[in-house]
Amino acid sequence: MTRRARVLATLGPASDAPDVMEAVAAAGADGFRLNFSHGTHEQKAAEIAGIRALEEKLGRHFPIMGDLQGPTVRLGDFQPVQVSRGSRVTLARDGGSGIPVPSDEFFRLVEVGDEVTFEGGRIAARVVERSGGTVVVEALVEGTLAPRKTVAIRGKEYDLPSPTEKDMLDLKFIVEQGLEYVALSFVRSREDVRRLREALSELGSDAWVIAKVETIPGVENVDSVAEESDAVLVARGDLGAKFPLEDMPFIQTRIVDAARARGRPVIVATQLLDSMMENPIPTRSEVVDVFTAVRDGADAVLLTGETAAGRHPVESVEWASRIVARAEEGYAPRRMAMDGGTSIYDAFALGVVELAESMGAKIVAYSRSGNTARRIARHRPSVDTYVFTPDARTARKISLIWGVIPAGILGATDLEGLANEVVRRGLAKEGDRLVLVRGVQKDTTDMLRVKVL
Ligand SMILES: Nc1ncnc2c1ncn2[C@@H]1O[C@H](COP(=O)(O)OP(=O)(O)O)[C@@H](O)[C@H]1O
Ligand SMILES: C=C(OP(=O)(O)O)C(=O)O
Ligand SMILES: [K+]
Ligand SMILES: [Mg+2]
Numbered sequence: 139m140t141r142r143a144r145v146l147a148t149l150g151p152a153s154d155a156p157d158v159m160e161a162v163a164a165a166g167a168d169g170f171r172l173n174f175s176h177g178t179h180e181q182k183a184a185e186i187a188g189i190r191a192l193e194e195k196l197g198r199h200f201p202i203m204g205d206l207q208g209p210t211v212r213l214g215d216f217q218p219v220q221v222s223r224g225s226r227v228t229l230a231r232d233g234g235s236g237i238p239v240p241s242d243e244f245f246r247l248v249e250v251g252d253e254v255t256f257e258g259g260r261i262a263a264r265v266v267e268r269s270g271g272t273v274v275v276e277a278l279v280e281g282t283l284a285p286r287k288t289v290a291i292r293g294k295e296y297d298l299p300s301p302t303e304k305d306m307l308d309l310k311f312i313v314e315q316g317l318e319y320v321a322l323s324f325v326r327s328r329e330d331v332r333r334l335r336e337a338l339s340e341l342g343s344d345a346w347v348i349a350k351v352e353t354i355p356g357v358e359n360v361d362s363v364a365e366e367s368d369a370v371l372v373a374r375g376d377l378g379a380k381f382p383l384e385d386m387p388f389i390q391t392r393i394v395d396a397a398r399a400r401g402r403p404v405i406v407a408t409q410l411l412d413s414m415m416e417n418p419i420p421t422r423s424e425v426v427d428v429f430t431a432v433r434d435g436a437d438a439v440l441l442t443g444e445t446a447a448g449r450h451p452v453e454s455v456e457w458a459s460r461i462v463a464r465a466e467e468g469y470a471p472r473r474m475a476m477d478g479g480t481s482i483y484d485a486f487a488l489g490v491v492e493l494a495e496s497m498g499a500k501i502v503a504y505s506r507s508g509n510t511a512r513r514i515a516r517h518r519p520s521v522d523t524y525v526f527t528p529d530a531r532t533a534r535k536i537s538l539i540w541g542v543i544p545a546g547i548l549g550a551t552d553l554e555g556l557a558n559e560v561v562r563r564g565l566a567k568e569g570d571r572l573v574l575v576r577g578v579q580k581d582t583t584d585m586l587r588v589k590v591l
Contacts, residue, residue, distance in 0.1 A: 145438065148445050150447050166456060175210075176446075201538045202318060221261065249268070255289075259383075318346065334347055360392060372389075374390065390406065398474045401512060435474070437540040504556055510525075511539060523541055571591075
């Protein structure tokens with residue numbers, strides 16, 4: 139049984155050298171994330187070229203996710219500052235004597251007594267004074283304040299437009315570079331997702347949209363956010379800075395279930411193997427954390443700092459792959475009832491899965507846009523699911539989805555052609571049973587065929 143949940147890796151200084159990128163891919167990375175909160179377009183163009191070159195070399199398809207910074211507040215540029223518990227630090231709108239927080243919205247919102255968190259809560263501080271364009275905070279834990287790290291105020295949300303001007307510049311680059319996925323940070327409602335989709339269609343892009351759920355309203359609206367998105371990401375870094383940490387397991391389950399009930403691929407991200415930023419092996423609790431994400435039925439786990447800035451990017455991916463493969467032995471994620479209105483296409487896909495499972499048949503599908511693959515995979519078929527696509531872009535898109543095995547690139551074909559292809563590629567042999575499916579569209583005849591080879 140091939141490993142069915144995917145492992146995604148964030149590229150950054152620790153991993154974007156070509157030889158390290160290749161080692162990360164060989165270690166089991168199924169796709170990559172580029173974080174537009176950091177780095178330059180030049181660096182990212184080189185990373186993208188490196189990934190596309192790897193596809194040729196390894197004969198695989200790697201989806202690339204462009205992760206937009208979204209409406210947030212990040213520290214400006216300054217020399218990192220060590221803080222210890224109780225030490226006081228000044229945050230200033232424009233630097234000067236303090237640490238720069240280049241955001242009017244932050245200073246509009248922050249009040250004495252607020253808990254300010256940095257870098258997803260890795261460092262927290264209490265606001266003890268404020269005057270005009272500066273606030274004084276007292277560190278609650280020790281740590282290093284570093285440039286461009288996120289700044290959040292626990293329990294409060296910034297009222298900033300989404301997507302931001304920076305997002306629109308990054309989006310144009312992402313579309314020009316032909317990335318398969320665009321992730322939007324700090325989604326609050328379906329309207330945030332809708333505005334991104336409008337911007338994408340104006341740019342003429344069919345990239346799939348990933349909603350990063352990491353705000354209080356984003357969790358409250360998770361059902362409608364999932365409905366509006368192509369995929370959902372549980373952004374535990376900022377979630378942990380907004381909610382009490384003890385709520386995290388409940389919030390993760392809530393988001394995963396909402397996405398799965400709507401057949402949206404769901405990605406669990408951040409701090410999964412956090413100690414591997416420093417150490418070559420994970421802790422026991424991190425192994426259980428990755429296991430839990432798989433058992434919750436996630437389509438993918440996403441490594442962030444571990445592969446972007448950690449000391450062991452390759453080992454981090456190796457461990458994630460090992461744990462995912464072991465977690466899936468003898469286990470098929472529970473099937474979710476379909477929420478949010480089911481089209482005949484969804485009902486048809488469920489029928490395909492049940493028919494194939496009842497016969498112990500392999501599913502062999504042709505998916506023009508990737509939607510048929512998504513509709514079948516949402517039911518977590520216990521049989522192998524091979525999907526042919528018309529081009530590399532769609533093959534990359536479906537490579538992020540649980541259980542889908544990209545079988546190859548084909549021009550439009552009929553069901554007999556699909557059967558011939560799986561045999562020709564050695565994916566099926568004499569005696570195998572096949573359920574052959576073509577993308578379910580209104581005008582498609584000859585959509586389904588059962589065949590014994
Ligand atoms: N493209 C990049 N260039 C430079 N540093 C990066 C890049 N991507 C990530 N990093 C570093 O790795 C850290 C963790 O990565 P990630 O969790 O993706 O970032 P963040 O949580 O800040 O959005 C970042 O805070 C940053 O210090
Ligand atoms: C993935 C996340 O977003 P970012 O790392 O960009 O803050 C997160 O917050 O967990
Ligand atoms: K980001
Ligand atoms: Mg985040």
